[in-house]
Amino acid sequence: MIYILFFVLCIFYSCNSQNNSIIFSTKKAKSNRNESEKIIKHYESDEQKLAAAKFLIQHMAFHYNKNNSNEVNLQDLYDKHAAISEKYNWMKTPLPWRQEIDSLEKAYAHQIAAFSFLDYKSDIETIKSEWLIKQIDLAFEAWQNNIYTREYPFEMFCEFILPYRFKEGIILEDSKEMFYKRHHTIFKDSVGASFIQRIDSILYYYKDIRYNFFAGDRIPINSVKTFEQIKYGQCGDRSWFNSLVLASSGIASSIDFAPSQGNRNNSHTWNAIITPSQTIPFEPFWDEDRWKYKIMYNNKTTDRKWGKLRFAKVYRNTFSINKTGPLFDPNISKEDIPNLFKNPRIKDVSNEYFDTTNVNILIPKGIKEVPSYAYLCVYNHEKWEPIQWGKIVNRNVTFIGMGRDVVYLPAFYLNGNILPIGNPFYISPTGEKHIFSISNQTQDIYVRSPGFFRDxxxxxxxxxxxxxxxxxxxxxxxxxxxxxxxxxxxxxxxxxxxxxxxxxxxxxxxxxxxxxxxxxxxxxxxxxxxxxxxxxxx
Incomplete structure (x- = not known):
């Protein structure tokens, strides 16, 4: 449902200027339109805050919360989750704890399903002017009082500090105000500790919020209050939590992710501190080596703890809409767009992490019907998964910024199906392309399957x-x-x-x-x- 809404909205949005986008968003607000108008009127005499308000309003049609009119209440589930953890003294995911949490998840399967099927409603239709004005003023206060970030460009402030949400569907509370009161004084001066050390002090404050190792991973975490109560979640959960906490103190941080790894059956999400000159990634959960990930994710090294990580692509979640790709092409059916690229709020930041190679593909002459887009795929979770798109021009397509030391398959994506258009190939660590030849002959092969260390x-x-x-x-x-x-x-x-x-x-x-x-x-x-x-x- 949400992809259909995005698809329709993006078609109308793609041709609009900023002013027209604001008009579009206010029309989408329906009966809540007067709230947006109140916000704009409130900041008429403050040029910078007016620009910030317009930035939020023009994108609010693409951000959603759960329409919980049916009042699906999961508080009893959260209370029991916390009680189980307390029984085990909040230890780091012992096996009996995981078994009890999984049993709890099964016992509440009906309520969890009911919550997951709740309709989404756009923020522009629901947010009240008084609440959003408070959030804008708080963001400016945090930014201007942070000695390290107050000189950051306004555009960076809008994308990483100003937003009131960093994940769709999360209940909008006064959590930024709560976090600001907890931590903002840490960044009022630069005496005695570095910028990163001060950020560490915040991350350490929440060190008891741990990775759940997939125990009860279907239990929805729908608010800051819930996350601080149950204290367990996935990397994506902790990442939006971190971004909200850091933004509340005027720190620009992003949520970056590798949707499909190039050499493992896995995806991963993490955070990065954003400065005008560099990106500094870190592990979302507390980790004594959390600042080494710039090296770990460079597609060159082998880490002594985590082994060899190779990413085909790294994307960044954004509050703003990135008007690129097939989603904004009015001639493309939504069935012919992979799920990854149905999200208009992602940006390719691979070149901030590793050396990349542009890959050119010529569509074979034997293929008569050629669509408008092709995709590069990596093999993940026992199937080929699209990881980058390219616009086809005169039977040629270029895929921008591909990670090295990874195997790819070029393909079309039609009606939800992967249709290969050539042989798989390998991009070497130095950027050379090596195509795998296809043979009709069979031969014995040796398959090595290394064991996996979870810890x-x-x-x-x-x-x-x-x-x-x-x-x-x-x-x-x-x-x-x-x-x-x-x-x-x-x-x-x-x-x-x-x-x-x-x-x-x-x-x-x-x-x-x-x-x-x-x-x-x-x-x-x-x-x-x-x-x-x-x-x-x-």
């Missing part, structure tokens, strides 16, 4: 005993003993390809661990000859 601490228990382990090449007949490699804390737990410069021949390979000696004969290691006659060990 990063488990990974550390594996890698730590191996630190400073030497890989030794031995030739007993010639009395040769060479140190070929030393394992460091940057080694990958899944696979390491080690290039060996030695030209000597070995009949065995030893791993000399600091506490014990393990012997692996050559049948246990793979020695591959390279063109330069060097060797690599896998």
């Amino acid at each position: 990063p601490k488990d990974r550390l228990q594996i890698i730590n005993p191996l630190l400073n382990t030497h890989i030794i090449g031995i030739n007993d007949l010639e009395g040769i003993v060479d140190t070929l490699y030393t394992i460091t804390d940057h080694s990958d737990l899944w696979e390491n390809i080690i290039n060996i410069q030695s030209r000597n021949k070995y009949n065995s390979i030893e791993l000399q661990i600091p506490s014990v000696l393990l012997l692996f004969v050559t049948s246990r290691c793979t020695l591959k000859k390279q063109k330069n006659k060097n060797k690599s060990v896998t």
Whole structure:
């Protein structure tokens, strides 16, 4: 339902200027139109606040809350959720806790379903002028009193500090005022601590709000009050919470996400601090290493805790509408648009995280009917998922800013179906495109399925005993003993390809661990000859 509403609204919105967009939004307000007019009149004598009010009003038709006229009450569910956690002393998701939370979710399945089927109603139809005026004044006060951000451009303020909501469907309360009273004095001066350290003090304040490991993940979190009560949620839940908290103190932060990872069956959502010169991502839940994610997400490194992360795309949730893509093309049917691109409030920010490559595709001559758009897909959750769109011009299409070290499939998307238009290909770490050839012949293949460590601490228990382990090449007949490699804390737990410069021949390979000696004969290691006659060990 909400996608249909977006699709219809976007067609009308796409050709409008700002003033026309405000007129469009006020018309969409119906009986609530006079509230928007009151706001504009209230700020007639304040040019900057009037511009901020117009920014909000012109986009409010695209933001929604739940129309809970049926009064679906989930408070009893939340009370029982908190009681279970209290019984386990708010420990970090022990197995019995997860089992009880899942049972609670099943017991309230009817109420949860009823809440999920509630209609959406746009903010422009429901928000009252008095409440929004209060939010605008509070945002300006937080911005102007923050010594670190008060010189930020007005456009940045409007996108990241001014908004009254950072997630659709959340109950609009006076939570920004509550957060402002809690934290705003932290940023009144710069004495004694850095900007990031002051942000840390806020994040640490909410360290007891934890990731739920999917226990009861269908239980809706519909307000700040609920989230602070049950204290468990998903990455997306904590991300909107963080953005609301930080904006309340005049800090510009974003909610960024990778809808489909390039090398894992997963998506991910996180936060980033936005400054005029840089993007500083951090893990939404409290993490002692939360500021390392700029490096983790650069599509080059392998993290000792989380392993190898490769993103095809990173998008950013925005309050404003981004009038690009098939959603704003009046000639495209909504059935021919992937769900990701039915959201008009996302912006591609991949180049803020990693080096990208523009990919050009020529539509094969054998394809007679060519639609207006093509998509690049990554393989995720056992299917190909569209991750970027491209406009087809004269049978050519360019996909802008693709992540490297990722495999892609070019395809059409018609009536909800993926239709491949070429072979899969790999974009190398240096940006080269390598197409996978298709053969009618069959052959035996070796499939390696590495185990999965849910808790990063488990990974550390594996890698730590191996630190400073030497890989030794031995030739007993010639009395040769060479140190070929030393394992460091940057080694990958899944696979390491080690290039060996030695030209000597070995009949065995030893791993000399600091506490014990393990012997692996050559049948246990793979020695591959390279063109330069060097060797690599896998």
